[in-house]
Amino acid sequence: MVLKEVPLYFNESMRLPPEVAEFVTDMNQRIDNFLEGKPFAEKGFVACDHELIARALISIRDQQLLSGNEMCEWGSGFGGVASVASFLGFEACGIEINTEVLQHSIDLANEYDLDVDFVEGSFLPEGSDDLVDQAYRENDGDITLETHFDDAYRDLAKDISDFDLIFVFPWPNDAPLLSRIFDRYASFGSILLTYNDFSGLKVERKIG
Numbered sequence: 001m002v003l004k005e006v007p008l009y010f011n012e013s014m015r016l017p018p019e020v021a022e023f024v025t026d027m028n029q030r031i032d033n034f035l036e037g038k039p040f041a042e043k044g045f046v047a048c049d050h051e052l053i054a055r056a057l058i059s060i061r062d063q064q065l066l067s068g069n070e071m072c073e074w075g076s077g078f079g080g081v082a083s084v085a086s087f088l089g090f091e092a093c094g095i096e097i098n099t100e101v102l103q104h105s106i107d108l109a110n111e112y113d114l115d116v117d118f119v120e121g122s123f124l125p126e127g128s129d130d131l132v133d134q135a136y137r138e139n140d141g142d143i144t145l146e147t148h149f150d151d152a153y154r155d156l157a158k159d160i161s162d163f164d165l166i167f168v169f170p171w172p173n174d175a176p177l178l179s180r181i182f183d184r185y186a187s188f189g190s191i192l193l194t195y196n197d198f199s200g201l202k203v204e205r206k207i208g
């Protein structure tokens with residue numbers, strides 16, 4: 001694996017652009033409404049800290065860490081990270097397997113007139129089944145993400161190697177698999193931004 005961690009320095013109380021702050025507040029309220037009364041993390045959906053990720057995206061953009069502006073949110077849920085990226089000038093999209101949360105992401109993007117593509121399907125590319133099998137073996141069968149493969153990239157008319165930045169909020173047991181997928185399929189120089197409930201965010205660049 002040739003991913004190199006990139007330090008990202010930013011002020012965690014940096015003010016967000018007002019339109020981004022307003023969007024995130026609205027989305028967080030909708031997520032709270034959606035989750036109310038549901039069992040914890042129903043169907044694998046739980047939301048990241050969108051304010052933190054918005055600040056990270058601004059820093060990545062302003063520090064010119066990317067050679068292009070194509071981004072994809074793997075498992076996009078309510079689509080918050082891809083939508084914020086779109087506000088910030090990225091060419092953004094998201095892939096989500098749960099149709100109910102996917103619909104929320106599409107509704108939000110439409111209401112805010114955002115040019116962001118959300119497609120239904122799996123972000124696991126066809127041909128990565130050996131990596132999925134390895135993850136099952138290493139975790140004694142305990143994998144949280146949906147492990148089937150389909151044509152989400154065809155629907156987007158893009159490959160993983162087209163993205164300059166991929167964001168994912170994996171369950172801890174799934175994180176090594178997603179790093180390996182990125183390592184195999186992403187283009188050199190592109191960045192994987194990962195959020196973790198406990199350790200916060202990590203920025204890694206594919207260097208070899």
Ligand SMILES: C[S@@+](CC[C@H](N)C(=O)[O-])C[C@H]1O[C@@H](n2cnc3c(N)ncnc32)[C@H](O)[C@@H]1O
Pocket residue numbers: 043044045046047048073074075076077078079080081095096097098101121122123124144145146147148168169170171
């Ligand atoms: C931890 S949630 C993160 C949601 C969102 N990215 C965020 O940060 O708020 C993980 C999401 O990945 C979705 N998911 C799980 N396996 C998937 C797969 N193979 N392809 C696409 N989405 C998947 C789940 O339905 C869930 O919405």
